[in-house]
Amino acid sequence: MNASAHTRIKFCGMTRADDIALACELGVDAIGLVFAQRSSRRLDIEQARALRDVVADGIDVVALFMDNEAAYVQRVIDEVRPTLLQFHGSEDEAFSEAFGVPYLKAVAMGGDVATDPLSRHARAVALLLDSHAAGGAGGTGHRFDWSRIPHDSGRAFLLAGGLHPDNVFEAVNTVHPWGVDVSSGIESAPGEKDTAKMRRFVQEVRRADSLPR
Numbered sequence: 153m154n155a156s157a158h159t160r161i162k163f164c165g166m167t168r169a170d171d172i173a174l175a176c177e178l179g180v181d182a183i184g185l186v187f188a189q190r191s192s193r194r195l196d197i198e199q200a201r202a203l204r205d206v207v208a209d210g211i212d213v214v215a216l217f218m219d220n221e222a223a224y225v226q227r228v229i230d231e232v233r234p235t236l237l238q239f240h241g242s243e244d245e246a247f248s249e250a251f252g253v254p255y256l257k258a259v260a261m262g263g264d265v266a267t268d269p270l271s272r273h274a275r276a277v278a279l280l281l282d283s284h285a286a287g288g289a290g291g292t293g294h295r296f297d298w299s300r301i302p303h304d305s306g307r308a309f310l311l312a313g314g315l316h317p318d319n320v321f322e323a324v325n326t327v328h329p330w331g332v333d334v335s336s337g338i339e340s341a342p343g344e345k346d347t348a349k350m351r352r353f354v355q356e357v358r359r360a361d362s363l364p365r
């Protein structure tokens with residue numbers, strides 16, 4: 153994701169070319185393509201390869217996995233050419249780093265939260281703090297208690313879980329994350345993004361970014 157002062161935006165669970173084209177036009181920083189078996193937004197490699205070609209240069213293509221086999225992860229890397237990986241399951245540092253592709257690691261902030269949730273995966277590009285409990289899937293549309301986020305961890309993280317156009321202004325202004333990630337909150341149905349919600353979400357993040365800090 154490009155290095156800039158603004159809050160990065162990742163639109164995840166993208167399944168349609170027109171939605172991706174609009175996301176790029178709106179200036180998001182990353183497009184998430186889901187390969188987790190437990191997702192209603194899951195793509196097969198052929199679909200993902202076609203969608204990947206719609207993504208404008210300079211915008212990250214994030215391939216999202218949840219405890220998928222290493223051989224399948226490598227096939228997606230070879231055939232879809234993601235610029236970032238995202239691991240949502242129990243993947244450890246060794247597994248995540250083995251592919252030689254920069255990655256994001258999801259951290260379960262729902263349920264029981266580890267005493268130092270932001271201490272692992274030191275070589276991840278960023279963490280993705282999400283509302284699932286350990287072992288749970290993402291893409292739920294539910295938020296978590298943002299006060300659980302440790303302050304001054306020094307770690308770059310994307311805030312995820314239940315964000316939408318009507319709460320992302322508050323989220324950016326209270327949490328000041330490196331980035332925000334959204335799937336359900338910009339949808340009309342799983343995998344089907346809503347153009348008005350996409351536009352409003354980006355406008356609200358940019359409105360928050362325009363405030364003095």
Ligand SMILES: O=C(O)c1ccccc1NCC(=O)[C@H](O)[C@H](O)COP(=O)(O)O
Nearest residue numbers: 164191289290291292293313314335336
């Ligand atoms: O999005 C999914 O369907 C999904 C399924 C299984 C594991 C992870 C999944 N998504 C992870 C993401 O990065 C989502 O964007 C994140 O959980 C936020 O989702 P939402 O609360 O719907 O905005």
